[in-house]
Each structure stands twice: as C-alpha cells, then as structure tokens.
Amino acid sequence: MDHSSHSSSSSGDEARTMGRHHGSRPRLPKRLELDLSAAISLDQKAQLQKLASSIIDRMQSQLCETFDNLGLGSVPPGRGINPPRATCNAIPNPCSDKYRHMYGDVGLSKETDLGDGVGDGAGDGEGAEKPTDKADVPAGLEAPSPKWKIPKSPDEARDMYGKTDVDVLISSLSELKHDAVAHFGKWRASILRRIQDIVIKNGGTSGNVSGRVLQQTSGNVNRPGNAVRGRLPTPSGPSASATDSAVVLARLHTPIPTPLQDTPKEKRALILHSMMLILLGMDHYSLYSRIFLVKLASSLNIPTWVLHQDEVRVSGALSKIIENIPPAEIVQKRTEEAKSSSRRWKPGTAPGAVATALAPSLAAAGVGTVFGGLGLDESATAGLLGPMAENIPTIGILFGLYGARQSTRTMESYAKDIQDFGFVPLHGPPQRELNDPKDLPTECRRMRVTIGIGGLVMNHDSFADPWQVLGQRTEAYTLKWELEALTRMAVALDTLLGTSTWNMAKREITSKTVFERLKQALWPAGLVKISKVIENPWCVGMVRAEKAGAALADILMSKVFGERPVNLVGYSLGARVIYSCLMALAEKRAFGLVENVAMMGAPCPSEVRVWASMRSVVAGRLINAYSNNDYILSFLYRNSTWQYGIAGLQSIQGVPNVENLDTSDIVTSHLRYTWLVGCILKKVGWEDVEYAQVSQQEQALVQRINQERRFEEEHNRRANAEAGGDRFGRRRRDA
Structure with a gap:
C-alpha cells in the first residue's frame, strides 16, 4: 500500500512528542x-x-x-477512482465472556459441542478461556458448547461483527x-x-475603554510605514x-x-x-x-x-x-x-x-x-x-533560539541523503540558504511560519519564484531540496510537451478520461515509447520526496521553528513531500505542529484512512487542489498504487473538514502548477497572499499558454501540409 501504517508502538520520538518526561516532573x-x-x-x-x-x-x-x-469516500464514475473497501481481519474468541457480546446468537448451536473451527487455533488469543473440566459440572447440567465457523474472507468477518464498512473504517482509526x-x-x-x-x-x-500615553522612541519601533533599514515594513491596513x-x-x-x-x-x-x-x-x-x-x-x-x-x-x-x-x-x-x-x-x-x-x-x-x-x-x-x-x-x-529539542540528526546531516536541503527566507534582507532557521535576523520574525515546497523547477535560480506570492504577515520560507532532480524532471517534462509526439498523442489521450486511461491501461504508443525521458526523473523525485518529507517531519518535531504554528504549501512532488511529512507525524503522534496545509496536484493516495490520518495532525485547514484534466500526472502515476486513488486528480470524499478545489478549467498540464500557486491560494482564500505577485504569475502563465498555442498551430499546419502533399503524390501515381 502506498500509505504508511499507523503503529501503536511507543518510540523515543513518540514519547518526546506526546510530552512524556522521565525523571523529575516539569514545574508548572x-x-x-x-x-x-x-x-x-x-x-x-x-x-x-x-x-x-x-x-x-x-x-x-x-x-x-x-x-x-x-464515509466510504465514493466518487461518481468518471470523477475519480474508488479505493478498495476497508477489510476486517480481527476475529475475537466467541467462547470468551469478554467478546461473546459481539456475536450474539450468530453461529451458535445448542445441539453440538465446540468442534469445528475452534480447535484450529481460532479460540487462542487475548481473552481466551480454558474449557471447563466436565468433572466439575454436576451430571445432567452440562451447558451446550457453542459452535462457530471460521470466516473465510474479510467480508464474512465483518458480517460476524455485524459492522458496516463505515464502522470498520472508524474502528481502524480509533x-x-x-x-x-x-x-x-x-x-x-x-x-x-x-x-x-x-x-x-x-x-x-x-x-468603552480608555487609554494610556504610549512611550515615544527614537525610531526603534517598526511602525507601519516606517521601514527601518534591513527590516521588513509592517503591513498597515x-x-x-x-x-x-x-x-x-x-x-x-x-x-x-x-x-x-x-x-x-x-x-x-x-x-x-x-x-x-x-x-x-x-x-x-x-x-x-x-x-x-x-x-x-x-x-x-x-x-x-x-x-x-x-x-x-x-x-x-x-x-x-x-x-x-x-x-x-x-x-x-x-x-x-x-x-x-x-x-x-x-x-x-x-x-x-x-x-x-x-x-x-x-x-x-x-x-x-x-x-x-x-x-x-x-x-x-x-x-x-x-x-x-x-x-x-x-x-x-x-x-526557536533556545529550547529546540535536539533532532536525531542535525540540519547538515540531511544533505547526505537529500541534496541541497535547506530553508531559504523569502522576505527581509537578501540571504542565501539557511542551514538553521535560528540564524534568521530577529527583525524578520513573525508569530507564524509558512513553508513553500516546490515540485518542478525550471532552473536552479527560479526555485523560489512560485513562493513570492506568500505575504509578509508570516515568516515565509521555501524549502530547497533536490534541485538537480527537480530541474531534470521539469526540463524533461517541458521537452516532452514541446514535441510533435505529444501533440499527436494529446488528441488520442483526451478521447477518454484520465481514470479510464488508468483502469484500462490504454496509452498512446508514441507516448509510451518516449516515456523513459520523464519516468526516470519522476521515480527519482518520488523517492527523494519521501526522504525529504521524513526529514521535514523530524525538523518540525524538533521545534526548530520554535513554539509557533507552521503552515505547509506544496505542488507536484512538493505536495508529495507534505504527504510524507504528515503521515510521519501521524505515525509518531506528533500533534499540534501544523496549522494549515494546501496541496496542489498531489501525487499521493486519496484513500479515506490516509486523509483522516493527515487531518489528525492538521489543526486548521487541509486543502486539496486537483484537476481531472492532468493527463501527465495520471501517466506518470500509472505504475504506482493508483488503485487507492490519486489526490491530484480527484476530490477527497469521506473525510470531514477537507476542502477540495477543482482546477480542471485552468490546469490542463501538470507543469502549469508552477505558475498557478498564487492563483490557487487566492481562490481558496489563503490568509496571506500578495496579489501583485499573483498578477505577475498570471501574466507569465498567459505568455506560456500563448507559446504553447503557437507551437500547436505550427505543428498542425505542418501536419496538414504533409497530409496534402501525400494526397497529391498519390493522385499523380494513380494517374
């Protein structure tokens, strides 16, 4: 399965996260x-x-x-993939007083003794009781022994419980x-x-309230409209x-x-x-x-x-x-x-x-x-x-200057597994990558932290461009990770979209929905032939995203950003990083760290238990932006566990308080998310967005669309000319 299991075993990280202290009790x-x-x-x-x-x-x-x-998370046909039903694999011992009430009279018979099934080990386990010695029971008063049948499938086990599919889902997350x-x-x-x-x-x-006279200072206070050199101006109004x-x-x-x-x-x-x-x-x-x-x-x-x-x-x-x-x-x-x-x-x-x-x-x-x-x-x-x-x-x-719990590894050690790993501040004095956010100038600090995580980078110098839309009311960073792999992926995808092969394949591929393509495994032959160009960088990016997400979870649990709320925003493979991070936090029961999350074009499952687990560690808003027309994402994800749904292609159903945004009208290519971060955040009403930067992104996207349209028109013109030449040649040969 593509998602992580939720282990109940306690670990050092879990104990640390849940606030369990050994030794002396902290003073209140x-x-x-x-x-x-x-x-x-x-x-x-x-x-x-x-x-x-x-x-x-x-x-x-x-x-x-x-x-x-x-809920079951069912979606209408043609609008998504319905994941498999939740299975019930636990079989309590019906002979135990502890579990007998779960069965009622189902499978019990007064005419026969224990016999079938129980001797095969079904009665072993917690709460199992040893059979009563018949010598201790008075003659004629022997109670009839129940007889029950071992279920041959999870469905039969669920029926024995008398539970619905929803009950099984709820109990699995209890x-x-x-x-x-x-x-x-x-x-x-x-x-x-x-x-x-x-x-x-x-x-x-x-x-009404009265006032007091405020102290006046010689320009040390960062008042609205008075920007101190090297400091952020305080937003006013x-x-x-x-x-x-x-x-x-x-x-x-x-x-x-x-x-x-x-x-x-x-x-x-x-x-x-x-x-x-x-x-x-x-x-x-x-x-x-x-x-x-x-x-x-x-x-x-x-x-x-x-x-x-x-x-x-x-x-x-x-x-x-x-x-x-x-x-x-x-x-x-x-x-x-x-x-x-x-x-x-x-x-x-x-x-x-x-x-x-x-x-x-x-x-x-x-x-x-x-x-x-x-x-x-x-x-x-x-x-x-x-x-x-x-x-x-x-x-x-x-x-975060003091008191950050020491992580199992330092920030520098993450670079051994993840290249170019670090946080880069988006506002304030121009700075290079920060290996430790504690080194941020104090005047740039805010009460909340926002981290933008990109998934496609056209070149090394533009990795922070999509995140300039994040406003100055939060302490905004962009996560710098695996620039080489992300750049190779973006360049390969851009190259594919600019080929005649893609233009020919696009007509064929859009004749069916993305979900029909996945279920029937029908893809244009020309696209499959050149798939290695993008598949290899994609597979590398997916693996590195898992590692980056685990590292980000470790950093958040270590309180590197202090005792403040953290917001996460990511698109494409950056959304995969967030998925991996949230699943790690849920597994380690690290609650109370992440406030709001926005995921765009996420290559991760849409299964109910996955999103319920992520929702448990996100206290505020959890947003999923998806597009039914992102054929590139469906093609790249076809070798993964798409049977559990794809969040970047469909809405999340069955999990309360998850917001869905359908971007099918503006996202027709996975690469477009690079220029749509601000537009999507604006649509969902994100708390701190710079609309001026959003306008610049929209202008860049329009230029990109016009470029693609000109290329497609030129390709169609050439194709029509070649087709016309072939017809003229055949006529001459026939004559």
Missing part, C-alpha cells in the same frame, strides 16, 4: 491573577468565559468529527483518535485554567487578500452568538488583543491558541486582518527583546541543549516567571492597547504576558 508555571478591569466588567467577564468555553467545545467536536463522521483527543485535552485544560485566573477589580469597565481571506474564514468559523458582539469596536478589539496576550503568557503560541483566536474574532465580529496586524505588532516588539543577544550566548545555550535534555529550556519552566514591568520595546509598540493607546496599563499587560513580557529565554523558546 505559577498561577497569577490576570487583571482585565480596564477592559471588561464582571458581567462581561462571565460572558467571555462562556464564549471561550463554547469555542473550545466546538474545536473539540470538530476534532472528533474527523473520525466519527468518516487509537489515532484517542491520542489526538488526549493531546488536545492538555491544551484545553491549560487554557481553561488560564481563563479562570481572569479577575475584575472594582466592578471593571462596563462602558487591510489588503485585498486579507479582506478576501476574512470572508472565507468567517464562513469556515461560524460565529457563536454572544452579547459581547454588541459592545463598541474598541472594546471588542481589546478583548481579542488581551486574549492573545493571555495565550502568549502560556509561554508559547500554540496553533490551537491561534485557531481559538480566529474563532473568537469571528464571534466578536472582528475581521481577521485585525488579528494579523496584532500578530505582526507583537512579534516585532518581542523580537527586539532578543535582538541584541550575543552570538556566544546562543552557542552556549545550544551546547547545553546537546549535552543534557534536562537542561533544555522548556515552556513554563523559564526563570523569573513573575513579570512586573513591560520590556521597553513592548511598551513602545503599544502592546496591551488598541486604536493608538486605548486599553490596559503596563502593569496589567505584563501580568497577562507573564515571563513573555521581558524574559529573554522564554522569548527565545518562542522563536
């Missing part, structure tokens, strides 16, 4: 009062706590829905569901305890992409009715901002916390771009606290991490957990206030942030 952060008297009243505090509890309950129900509402819900439960308990610490003094503020994504997120996160919706906009904005600070006070910015804030903004009728701006403002202020850390200190901390796991910085264990004042950069940026100074005083703000208010190690943990 001290519970402090969170003073929101300047923001809300006592009644509004109760309303906020009720709203927060409802949001958390909805998050948990959506998590359970992924497993409880699974352990994964248990672990996912348990991981979410830890965060749930932490945030509920944190919210209960909110206090309101002297009745609080029932009306809602962009077109922010407005569009806000509409999509409002649809995905249905508002929960609350009286707080009717309060002034200044108060609602301050409530959202205060909750962000409270969540940061937990010493990390968990993706669950981020999704909670998105849902809170929706319920308070606040556009999500307001949350984006808050994230940029807070991250810019926090990064200034660690801006002047001496390189020697970072080296020393990393050395300590490598020597002993007990000496690593961990969230909630940073020294100086009680903050009494804001760091100057936080105060100057107006953290704790909204609308230019309305909100909390510095003391209350420091109480919400806790150690995040001024403690350097705690902030270093957030951004």
